[in-house]
Amino acid sequence: MNCELAHEKIVLAAYGELPDDQIHELDRHLTACDGCREEREQLLALRTLASSNPVIEPPANLIARSRVRLEEALDALPPKRWYERLSTRLVNNVASLQAAPAAALLLLIVGMGAGSLGGYEYAQARALRNESGTPPANAPGTPQPLANVAPTEVASISSIVQQPNSDVVEVRYNQLVPQRMQGSLDDPAIRQLLMMASEDAASAGIRDDSVGLLAAECRAGHSCNPAGIRDALMVALRYDRNEGVREKALKGLEPYVAQDMRVRDAVLEALLNDSDARIRSQAISILEPVEADTTVRQVLSTVASSDQNPQIRNVSRQVLSRAPEIQ
Amino acid sequence: MDGPNRAQERLEVRAPEMELIKQAQAGSRAAFDALVRQYEQQVLRLALHLTGSEHDAEDIYQEAFLKAFRYIGNFRFECSFYTWIYRIVTNLCLDQLRRRKTRREDQAILLDHSGDEIDLLASVSDNRSFSNPARELDRKQLGEKIQAALGKLTPRERMVFELKHYQGLRLRTIGEMLNTTEETAKNTLFRATKKLRTQLAGLR
Helix, strand or coil: CCHHHHHHHHHHHHCCCCCHHHHHHHHHHHHHCHHHHHHHHHHHHHHHHHCCCCCCCCCHHHHHHHHHHHHHHHHHCCCCCHHHHHHHHHHHHHHHHHCCHHHHHHHHHHHHHHHHHHHHHHHHHHHHHHCCCCCCCCCCCCCCCHHHCCHHHEEEEEEEEECCCCCCEEEEEEECCCCCCCCCCCCHHHHHHHHHHHHHCCCHHHHHHHHHHHHHHHHCCCCCCCCCHHHHHHHHHHHCCCHHHHHHHHHHHHHHCCCCHHHHHHHHHHHHHCCCHHHHHHHHHHCHHHCCCHHHHHHHHHHHHHCCCHHHHHHHHHHHHHCCCCC | CCHHHHHHHHHHHHCCHHHHHHHHHCCCHHHHHHHHHHHHHHHHHHHHHHHCEHHHHHHHHHHHHHHHHHHHHHCCCCCCHHHHHHHHHHHHHHHHHHHHHHHCCCCCCCECCCCCECCHHHHCCCHHHHHCHHHHHHHHHHHHHHHHHHHCCCHHHHHHHHHHHHCCCCHHHHHHHCCCCHHHHHHHHHHHHHHHHHHHHHHC
């Protein structure tokens, strides 16, 4: 071992990084080499001197100050947009998929299969629509020439029968007949249609109108049949994709949160799960009459610590501190 | 009202770290806060000793955990979270050291956040120094000399020496944290100790 190498090993040994067999070798060298022994003395002296600059534990008030400042900064950050969360999730999923090639391959095969099946069925449907043949003699209804039936008026296809050894096919279908009805909001038939509209209508605008009207009825204290309109509003609050519709539904349910446990549960669910912060915020204020309830307090407690939105967390904490706990 | 605090404590005690990290990645602020509490003391200890300033240590703490919050989604469990956090902190410390080098600040004196000098050695209990004021003065001067000598190292040499000598980390870990090899960390340590010995040769 030359002295330059020995000097390096002396440093490693002093810091506990030299393997045991090399320590023995170094010791043998040191016995014979005055220069290297002096080097070791110097290094040990350096370590002693360096201890006159000891590491101190951070004082408690420094930790507290730092923590508070960090919390404020984190609270001030804007919440992640949905596309940021989605892209993070996608990137993480892709990264974890890289570690599971078999699962990835299976996913691909299933996806391709589903796509092919969908394409096949679509092509079949198109072929049937374009088919023009003489209708069979034993057809029940009066067969209409296809030109009279617009595709949008066909509600559904109920059967397809091909005549043997021919290219003639019989198709039975149900037709949509547009209708209109006019009446007052007290009319049960109108209400029923409005309730259907709240769930069924394809356009958010129509759902919005119907839920708005139903909610107004409930708030005004008109007969709001528990088995009917309230249900429709709860369904809208839980499932509608449009936040304006959900907001109207929430407002309509407000008068019932104290007396109806199902309404209370629906509002609590909205507080926990709704993606729109305004709706979660309104849910808290609507729950005010029942803020002493144990279930409500449990949910508020969860929201106070885990909601994405800092204002909502703050408001939850305030409400919790206001109402005394039920013993 | 201690509901949220108790929930926080339960989170810290029960959830193993990996679970906490996954929850934090999913957006749980409580999980991230629990992670901060697990590492904040070590982060501050390192930053405080390296910079000698409570104010600077606080800044490093702030930047490190904000960065961790921002990039936690990128953590892939390929190294330990401890290494990941320390990597962020050491990089910030290196930046600090480089900034100081260009400003040529005097490193010999420790300052607390209000700007008053901290007498480091007063926090080290030693009966002999209390009974012997002259010796206490010697030790304080020694401390200042060491600080000055450390200030003459390059930021990387200072960093490696800090992590090895003062924080007691293994060279392999130091290499990971500084995104380099164990061999490079070793050589940096050799250079640092050589320089320090030269600086302090006159004191014996």
